[in-house]
Amino acid sequence: MPSAKPLRLASVNVNGVRAAFRKGMGEWLAARDVDILAMQEVRASTEDLQGLLGDEWDILHDPATAKGRAGVAIASRNRASIHRVELGAADFDSAGRWLEADYEVGDRIVTVVSAYVHSGVVDTPKQVEKYKFLDAMVERMPRLAEHSELAVIVGDLNVGHRTLDIKNWKGNVKRAGFLPEERAYFDRFVGAEGDDDYNAGGGLGWIDVGRRFSGEVEGPYTWWSQRGKAFDTDTGWRIDYQLATASLADAAVAYVIDRADSWDTRWSDHAPVVVDYAI
Template sequence: MPQKPLRVASVNVNGVRAAFRNGMGEWLNGRDVDILAMQEVRAETSDLENLLGPDWNILHDPATAKGRAGVALASRDKANIHRVTFGPDDFDSAGRWLEADYEWNGELVTVVSTYVHSGVADTPKQDEKYKFLDAMLVHLPMLREHNPLALVVGDLNVGHRTLDIKNWKGNVKRAGFLPAEREYFDKFLGAEGDPEYNRGAGLGWVDIGRRWSGEVEGPYTWWSQRGHAFDNDTGWRIDYQLATPELAATITNYTIDRAATHAERWSDHAPVVVDYDL
């Protein structure tokens, strides 16, 4: 009997211990997730094991600096192999790129959990962000060559198009919506206005959120904790699932699990949950 679709959820947890204190466990218990990708874990592997419990197989790449960044993949089945090497030898990508191969219904699927630097315009932090995006340009074709069923998920910290940020006019000089950052996504997916955008342009990757939602504002995945950004839905769409065309052709559902109220949030990001019918 064929298995159900593969359900992949991705979320920047903004500190996994705090997220679980505020309700992440209850969300996870009700979502029937097969592979969970987390960013900004900011904890030890033992913390993940204690929080998730024995039913999950956990891969974790912590950041070099304790209490910063950190990416993880948790799954119901063990990964066949995983890799954390990314970028030039002199580039510290620890806690920001974790990829693993999983078998699902007889198919091999490669999933990457990644956390791109937030950056600050015209500072060394922005230089590090560009180094990371440069490394992605090199690595994404290699990932597709490794496996035509590949998926890069996580907090990519860039709004690609004006549709992806509510107040985009006020953020054109701010990290996350700088023209130079958005050009990387033009190379990944194709540029806005290109007839082949999100259908094979650029490096050929597919933005699942935009393909599913269409040409609409948002739907957003992150809201500032300041003011009434969440209540007013003044958000950014910076959390992605980028798939190869072969994997994108299998999607059957895409959901952003936005909390019903500000008080019910357990992270400043909302989970992005996608079903792939392999």
């Protein structure tokens, strides 16, 4: 990957990659000059991905244990030097939800993680699995930062950290995705709202790149329900992140959410999050 221009890293929950390409994802990708593309909820085979993206992309793919569910992938212009998929204890099934890869960018190594956190449902086994996954992230993130000072966890993390991240936050305080217990994990990741070191070395020291660029504003959102007029009224959630180590976050020079122009031109219920890193 050339280091003369910023590294463009895009991440998106594709909500089924085959359906996304039928609806226009390929046209978006062709126009976006992306170097690394992280995808979640792929719900397809590696052969499907290669056929859709083409031979110019090197593809890493970790499908879910259950066929047709979840699935994470990273496509890049250059081949990864190493990749890993293990997360958590040996008896914890993270298949299709956590994929790490190291890429050479100039004379540096950038570590990219495509992550898809469970959506969860309050008081059900699905919520228990979500907390297991978030616990595994808390354990893994310090080791990841030790492995590479230029590391980033991207993807659909299925938690709105702050009231700024959900339009209708008052109506969702008891729902999965905005539970106090879930939001506390993000306090661990980047620091707690109101603390002097929030998003500036707090918690485990990771940086929420989107919040750093957007500032103290509502959203901008990355996911909208398919029901009703949520997209038209921008009643969304910001649940897709790029969480970077401090060194990589300092190299970020642009942050964009590629929100579709209209409801009928969307190819996923999530919008891509695109960040340029000058490395």
